[in-house]
Amino acid sequence: MRDVVITLLVLAALPYIFRRPSFGVVMWIWMGVMNPHTQGWGFAREFPFAAIIAVTTVAAMATDPRRRYRLALNPVTITFLLFVAWMALTSAFAIHADQVGGQLVKVMKIMGMTLVVLLLLRKRVHVEWLVWAVVVSIGYYGVKGGLFTLRSGGQYRVWGPIGTFIDGNNEIALALVMTIPLMLYLHGLVAHRWGRRALLAAMVLCALASLASYSRGAAIAMALMLGALWIKSRNKALTGVLLACCVPVALLFMPAQWHDRIDTIDQYQDDMSAMGRINAWHMAFNLANDRPLGGGFEIYDADVFERYAPVPEDVHAAHSIYFQVLGEHGWVGLALYLALGFFTWRTGTAIIRQAAPFADLAWAGHLARMIQVSLLGFLAGGTFLSLAYFDVPYYLMAALVATRTIVERERLVLLPARGKNPLAPDDDVAGNPDEELRHDPA
Template identity: 75%
Template structure:
C-alpha cells in the first residue's frame, strides 16, 4: 500500500511540474532527503523516483524558457562551482580510479540538482517551500523517533531510514539538530494556535529523538546549536526560560546507559571508536601531505591505511567532514570547502543587516539567523561524521543565496521603517487655542 501511495504521488505530480518547475524542486528534495520509498516493502524501494523527478524538472525548465531560469552569480555560487570542478579534478588522479565512478556519479547528481534548485529559487515562497520540505522530510523521523523514545523510556537508540545519508544513529541525530532551528523559523510564520503548538511539540520530540540516538557528536552539536540559538534569538528571556525548564527534564528522563555513553567523551583515549576516528584523521592528514590533490573517492581501505595511517590495520571511514575533504581532495579542496562555508555564513550576516531597516523583510533576517544556527550545528557535529556530501546543507546554502538576492531586489522598492531614538526628546504638542481665539480666527 505504501509503495502504491508514493508512486501515485510522484507520477501525479509530473504534470504540475511541467507547468511549474518549482514543484519539481519540492518533489526532488522530498524524495532525496526523506526517501519515503524506503518506508515501503515492495517495488518502490528500488524504483528511480529521484531520476524521474530530476529529468521532468529539467525538461520543464527547458520548455518554460520564457521564464529565464538563470544560475545566480555570487561569491557563494562561484565557490560552489569551483568545489565541483575541483572534485572532478581530484577524481581524475584518484588512488583507485577503477572504483570511484559510482561515488562520483552520486556526488555529481547531488551537486547538479543543487544547481537546479538555485535556479528555481526566485521568490520568497520558493525559499519557504524549500524550508518546509526539509523540515517535513527530516521532522517526520524526529517526531516518530521522539514518540518511540517516550514509549521505550529512552532504552533503545533511534536510527534513521535505511540506505540513506542519515541511516545511522549519529547521522539522524545531526540532521535533527539541524532541523530544529528551521522549525523555529516556521513557528514564526504559522498563525493558528494549534499549528504553533504542533510545531513546538515537534521541536521537542526532535530534540528528544536526537538525544536518544546516543550520539556523542550530536550531543556536542546540540549544545553548540542551542547556545547560538539563544544568542540569535530576539526574545532571549523566554527562550532561556524554555531551555532551563526543558533541558534538565530531558536529561533526567534519559536512562543510565545514555549518561554512561555521553560520559565517555572525557575518556576518548579508552574508546576504540574514538581512537579509530583519530587514526583515520591522521591517515587523511598524511595522505594530503603526500598527494597535493588527495586520494580521490574510495580511499578507506587497507591499502591506503597501510601507506598513511599510524595504525594500518585499524581501517575506519573519515568520520569528519573536514578530514573527509582533506583526504579525498587535498589541502586545496579543504580550502575551497571552508571558503564555501564562510561565504555562506557571511551571506547570512549580510541578509540580517540589509533587511533590518525594512519591516517587510523581517522574515529574511529571521530565516538567515535560523539557517546560520542550523549550519553551525552541522559544522560542529560534522566534525565527527562523514557527511561532506549530505545534500541538506547545500540546499540551505541555496536558500541563503536566494534570500540575499531577494533582499537586494526588494530593497530598491521598499521604504525603510522609521528609526526611533529612545533618547530623543518628544516633540512639543501643538498649541491649544481657547474657544474665543478659534472664533476670532474663523471670523477673520
C-alpha cells in the same frame, strides 16, 4: 499499499512540476532527503523516483518559454562551482581511479540538483517551500523517533531510514539537530494556534530523538546549536526560560546508560571507536601532504591505510567532514570547502544587516539567523561524521543565496522613491519581479 500511494503521489506531481518547475525542488528534497519509498515493502524501494523528478524538473526548465534561468555569480556560487570542478579533477587522478565512478556519480547528482535549486529559487514562497520540504522530510523521523523514545523511556537507540545519508544513529541525530531551528522559523509563519503547537511538539520530539540516538557528537552539536539559538533569537528572555526549563527535564528523562555513554567524551583514549577516528584523521592528513590532489573517493581501505595511517590495520571511514574532504581532495579541496562555508555564513550575515531596517523583510532576517544556527550544528556535529556530501546543507546554502537576492531586490522597492533608481537591476538580466508575479502562478 505504501508503494502504490508513493507512486501515485509522484506521478500526480509530474504535470504540476512541468507547469511550475519550482515545485520540483519540493519533490526532489522530499524524495532525496526523506526517501519515503524506503518505507515501502515492495517495488517502490528500488524505483528511480528521484531520477524521474529530476528529469521532469530540468525538462520543464528547458522548455519554459517565459524566462531564462540564470545563476547569480557571487562568492558562494563561484566557490561552489570551483569545489565541484575540483572534485571532478581529483576523481580523475584518484588512487583508485577505476573504483570512484559510483561515488562520483552520486556526489555529482547532488551537486547538479543543488545547481538546479539555485536557479529555481526566485521568490520568498520558493525559499519557504524548500524549508518546509526539509522540515517535513527529516521531522517525520524526528517525531517518530521522539514518540518511540517516550514509549521506551530512552532505553533504545533511534536510527534513521536504511540506505540513506541519515541511516545511522549519529547521522539522524545530526540531521534532527539541524532541523530544529528551521522548525522554529516556520513556527513564526503558522497562524493557526494548533499548527504552532504541533511545531513546538515536533521540536521537542526531535530533540528527544536526537538525544536517544546515543550520539556523543550530536550531543555536542545540540549544545552548541541551543547556545547559538539563544544568541540569535529575537526574544532572548523567553528563549532562555524555555531552554532552562526543557533541557534539564530532557536530560533527567534519559536513562543512566545514556549518561554513561555521554560521560565517555572526555575518556576518548579508552574508546576504540574514538581512537579509530583519530587514526583515520592522521591518514587523511598524511595523504594530503603526500598527494596535492588528495586520494579521490574510495580511499578507506587496507592499501591506503597501510601507506598513510599510524595504525595500518585499523581501517575506518573519515568520520569528519573536514578530514573527509582533506583526504579525498587535498588541501585545495579543504580550502574550497571551508571557503564555501565562510561565504555562506557571510551571506546570512548580510541578509540580517540588509533586512534589519525594513519590517517587511523581517522574515528574511529571521530565516537567515535560523539557517545559520542550523549550519552551525552541522559544522559542529560534522566534525565526527562523514557527511561532507550530505545534501541538506547545500540546499540551505541555496536558500541563503536566494534570500539575499530577494532582499536586495525588495530593498529597491521599499527605499524612498527617487525617480529611476540607478542601482536597480536591469530587467533583461535580473528579471522584473512584477512581471514574474503576473506570469508565474507559483
